[in-house]
Amino acid sequence: MGMRVLSTRRKKAGTAPGTPVHVGRRKYDATRITVFEYDAAVCEERELASPRDCAALDRARAITWINVEGVHDVSTVSTICEAFGVHSLVQEDIVNTDQRPKVEEYDGYLFGVLKMARRPEHQEEIEIEQVSLLLLDGLVISFQERGGDIFEPVRNRLRTGKGSVRRRGPDYLAYCLMDAIVDHYYILLEQIEERIGPLEQQAIADPQPEIARSIQSLKRELLQLRRSLWPMREMVYRLSREEVPLIGEGSRVFLRDLYDHVIHIIEILETFQELVSSTMDIYLSSISNRMNNIMKVLTIIATIFIPLTFVAGVYGMNFVYMPELEWRWAYPATLGVMAGIAGVMLRFFRRKGWV
Amino acid sequence: MGMRVLSTRRKKAGTAPGTPVHVGRRKYDATRITVFEYDAAVCEERELASPRDCAALDRARAITWINVEGVHDVSTVSTICEAFGVHSLVQEDIVNTDQRPKVEEYDGYLFGVLKMARRPEHQEEIEIEQVSLLLLDGLVISFQERGGDIFEPVRNRLRTGKGSVRRRGPDYLAYCLMDAIVDHYYILLEQIEERIGPLEQQAIADPQPEIARSIQSLKRELLQLRRSLWPMREMVYRLSREEVPLIGEGSRVFLRDLYDHVIHIIEILETFQELVSSTMDIYLSSISNRMNNIMKVLTIIATIFIPLTFVAGVYGMNFVYMPELEWRWAYPATLGVMAGIAGVMLRFFRRKGWV
Amino acid sequence: MGMRVLSTRRKKAGTAPGTPVHVGRRKYDATRITVFEYDAAVCEERELASPRDCAALDRARAITWINVEGVHDVSTVSTICEAFGVHSLVQEDIVNTDQRPKVEEYDGYLFGVLKMARRPEHQEEIEIEQVSLLLLDGLVISFQERGGDIFEPVRNRLRTGKGSVRRRGPDYLAYCLMDAIVDHYYILLEQIEERIGPLEQQAIADPQPEIARSIQSLKRELLQLRRSLWPMREMVYRLSREEVPLIGEGSRVFLRDLYDHVIHIIEILETFQELVSSTMDIYLSSISNRMNNIMKVLTIIATIFIPLTFVAGVYGMNFVYMPELEWRWAYPATLGVMAGIAGVMLRFFRRKGWV
């Protein structure tokens, strides 16, 4: 229940717009810059020691991909961005990891912000990380908040030359990275589905207060995911339909496919939201049912014995003139009357369907 | 309650886009390929032994329809698709049966994905299957996850030449197949309507916890159906209104009719959703009412007898100096007083409308 | 609660599209065909013995109106339609009375489907009937599921020449028929309003389970009406705004007025929906209140007498050494203490506001 909606205070009040200030919980220790230079024939991979080396890249191959892990070091981001003439507002957006997903066209390059969701091992809460992509002529730069294996399959395809990624342009590489991010949501969806089922079961069978808590935390998670995905939908749509420079016709087909995936995930999220909220209803109705059953037991016991106890009380009175007390069969007769009352009551309850 | 929203993990992370990988629960054993070749005069029907035979079809008749049952065999789908130059992304979409319904125009052919819903015999849950349609020049290829009798009426019309299907083009055949799929939803709607009525009755007459469970499973089913139909609406709309090549003006009239049917089904689904969710309200109010009645019984019995028992208790006290005890008519008088108290109470309850 | 949402199975699976098959509960016995032929000066009215006579109409007057009551006889409809060259899909739509309201332009004629709602005498449920209109050059054909007095006022205006209907074209006649259908909804709205008021009253004053049932049936009715009207809104809008052939500029003013009426009715329906659903809330809160009151009574009686009974019980114990028992004023003192306890309790309840 502790997942925060606001990741942090956006920026210090009064900072001039366009000044890159890192905003976000410090998530990674060192910044790591890896470079892939490839064409259909060759793929070279290396790690840069310093962001200043970016400016010195010879870019001998057709396509260069620079991946930066860790954006908390503002100067690193600035150095890289300035090496390729990227606007200061873009630098600010990369460093400030509380952006809304979007795509922006600048002169000579495209800038995109995406949200990656993952649930770290041994952790209950989802983490939303920002991935920024820059698509320039023959160059893709990606910024992650911290490293991870999310792009590893893409790297493997580059290394082995499987698929068509090495034969296609940088727009296709950018698509592959976005596809890897979107695909990762499916894994979270499955984890969530695996939690909803048992919750429903438990809401009916054993309505404990923890269920309300679990439902609330699921709701939060779904809201969080939906808030990350909703603007990505718009973003991918724009890339796939409009005449955006740097995105070729061939890649647009793939982006349309990606758009379908985003829509698909959003629809599943909405289905989950409806299921979760109707689980709450089920939970509430289960509590009511339970109360009903408790009340039934109490009522049956009480209404059977209260009259009987009254009868016993009557014959426990100490009046001097109570002729029944001395009758020979009064005691068994009284017991018989009591049994009769109990019987009538039970029949009444059976007719009501309570027993 | 066990119907899953996600049919399965979409694809293995890191597969290159455009690589056909079968995703879906294996639903059918063998792949079966049937071919209809027909024109207004003649209709030939046969079964292909191997997908490679597709390339060798002479297509002597005006229109050829290839129907493939079972898409789990990736190579079969690839072989057929490649025989007609179909894009690898399309092949992936056919094989991956977790697609969103859509229609896509490619150079020289149209590709459509639909969702067919059916409830297999002796099974409680609805199954959603994917049907992919390819409309080429003079050729329709349909891919089903597994065989079934859903296209049987179309086949019969082809065999007997009833209706105008043999006199019209492949676009009309594609329409007939889509119409068969959409029509099937009406049967499910009827089954659902037959479940809602008794549920309402029972929610009022006998509010048991199973009702909550049934409501939840109905909700799930309606969400599932709606999620299948909603994108089909958009898809049929596009086909019926826009200038899509390969769809003739004559077929567009029928597609508009189909569009009306899809809208009609969606509206009925929405009505059902409202009815189901107000059945939940009724169920909850019935539980409350029931509790009310239980409480009334308890309250009536308890409030009548508790004072009487108190009176009996008083005269059961063992004080030495209790003058009433020795009075001659004390006992009947006490009984009379008790009857009086009970009478007053009963009148009070009657005035409250509880008895 | 028995009103069905689906009027019936739409059509037998596998029927070729465009084959007219009557779908609908058989509602009327005989088919009746009446013809009005009129111009500004004269109005002739007669009944046709057979649908074949339609082809033989000389249409001497400017405008001819053919009204068909009963569409269960498929051949009748086909005969009439074919006399004027109407498309087979249209014939199917006329006969299949489970259509969604719509308007369709065909070459040389306009086809419209409307839904008429009425509550037959001595019946609780609303009946939705389909009325199909064909507007040709100088000719209006209307198909009703069964006869009724809904078009009677239009007929009277034709007979007497009141209003401008005889001086205007067939488009104005079609408008008059649609206006008669829409106007009829107001009567149902009034009946519904007359049911909502008392329901609210009763939900507060006397929350019985029947109220939930009445609310549910009102909801169903409102959903039903809304589902009939919503597409009619779109349909009338199209007729009133677009350049539809056969609809003159003069009639468009009236159609805009009709459009306002449809919108007005829909808004009232939505208001009713909100009122009905908040009546449910009131009902639920009344039940809770009632339970509260029952609990109060029980609690007051029980908490006053339980301690008193305990005191009586104590002095009913048979210990040999209980000095109080022999005190002279013990009995009245005990009664006094009991009265005191009761008094304290009552003051407590008064402070809580329960008495």
Next chain:
Amino acid sequence: MGMRVLSTRRKKAGTAPGTPVHVGRRKYDATRITVFEYDAAVCEERELASPRDCAALDRARAITWINVEGVHDVSTVSTICEAFGVHSLVQEDIVNTDQRPKVEEYDGYLFGVLKMARRPEHQEEIEIEQVSLLLLDGLVISFQERGGDIFEPVRNRLRTGKGSVRRRGPDYLAYCLMDAIVDHYYILLEQIEERIGPLEQQAIADPQPEIARSIQSLKRELLQLRRSLWPMREMVYRLSREEVPLIGEGSRVFLRDLYDHVIHIIEILETFQELVSSTMDIYLSSISNRMNNIMKVLTIIATIFIPLTFVAGVYGMNFVYMPELEWRWAYPATLGVMAGIAGVMLRFFRRKGWV
């Protein structure tokens, strides 16, 4: 709770469209026609004895404003309208006071319908009245259902020449009348806000059933106002944006301002709707809380005394061989045990937080 949504049966079934028939509760006795003729220099005001005098107006001044109070006299409205060549459908709309707000362009004049809301003195319910405006060349005609002081400020500005109304055209006068109507909603909003606050307070402090009733009647009122305002929003929008003849560019600025006011009021209404509906939630939770407290009291008293009474009962048994009865300290010891039981119970309740 008696405010009706439908003001009355719209018109008698079968009346020819365009026949003015007064529909509405008869609200005013006599019809009163006042005329203002003014230009920048002079303003003459007088009352017409008969509607026929309208045709005889010489309209010597630049602008004429005819205000008609009372539209129940159909012939009055017809006479005035026909004097200026107004369409019969417009006449019908003026007389039938159950119109939806709208604006319609006719040849040479504009026709607008507005809804005025006011709460008459000493009355609990809001009354919605229809005001119809006709804007012709140099002439404004306004029809009110009954007189009132709502246009008095406009009249005063005309009389005194304050503001620019005398220097501007008839479109500005029409704007002023509409502005006066819209402004009046603010007063109702304030009255409603003054009712919501205390209701919230009371829902928490003292949840009585009257609250549900008040909430329901507030909901009705808000629905009513919203239904009046929503189409006025559209209407004012059209006037302020589109190139409507008779509305000058100068007046359009003011209409845009008026549009902002209408939107503002609608937003406040929506906020109120949300507040009212969450007041219902608060009310329901207060009832639950209250029940909780009642149950607590009952449970505490019952669970403390029931075991004690049982102990007393045990030693009230009349067995011959009950050794404890003869023990010297049995009685005080029993009392001590009872006190102990009560103490344990109380500690238990304290731990639960009930005491």
Next chain:
Amino acid sequence: MGMRVLSTRRKKAGTAPGTPVHVGRRKYDATRITVFEYDAAVCEERELASPRDCAALDRARAITWINVEGVHDVSTVSTICEAFGVHSLVQEDIVNTDQRPKVEEYDGYLFGVLKMARRPEHQEEIEIEQVSLLLLDGLVISFQERGGDIFEPVRNRLRTGKGSVRRRGPDYLAYCLMDAIVDHYYILLEQIEERIGPLEQQAIADPQPEIARSIQSLKRELLQLRRSLWPMREMVYRLSREEVPLIGEGSRVFLRDLYDHVIHIIEILETFQELVSSTMDIYLSSISNRMNNIMKVLTIIATIFIPLTFVAGVYGMNFVYMPELEWRWAYPATLGVMAGIAGVMLRFFRRKGWV
């Protein structure tokens, strides 16, 4: 709970439109006018003694910024506005602080209304203040309801020349002011998030009636903020996309960024609204759970002891012929039977999961 939705009666009925009348609670004592005149090189700052000095400004520097704190003095606003030829409707909008955020283009200047939200120190409620901006050629005029430090960071950037504000045009200055206002919402969002978390915790752990009150007041606050932001979204959108004169292409990039921030805040507000309303659900379910537990305790105690007390009552009867009373082991046997009954009951409760 006392925050008002309507800040005050909008204007006195009957005031001519375009007459500036201050509407709003008097919030500030004196009006203060500060002027910044700057270009890339120099920045001069001074305070004007009287609004009449505005007309006398020589505007020697490229850009002039006049900031007015306090708009309750109508004549001040009028004097300033008229010095620069601003329309009387604009003057009215500045003075009347109950405007909806909007932007309006006039000949030669742009006029914008924004809402600033802040929570004053030691105050629980949010205050919404109106800030009006006028953007003329080389001149920005801002009107605040009362002073505050919200523009202080912008002033500091002007004074020190940090950032690019001194090198850019007046449109950029206007953007900076708007950005400062929007940024301030983040602080409120954080405060609200810090209140939601504990509320959820408390709703589960300790459902007290105050929670309903806190939830209601949070809802009110969120509605208030949303109502302020929603029209600002539209306003910023228009400025950033359309070809608005006076806004240069360079500033449009920044406005697009601002637009993203506004959308971001709105999305967070909506997430908060959903969380708050599901906190209400949790609270209600906690109350139900609590009631359940109370009932369980009562039921367990009552159903165990009521039968036992009955048995004791039976042997407390004074019949002469009750053979058991004289049996030697009757008393311990009875106690044993009682223990047995209690044991059976407890097992029953354990099986039900109540103990």
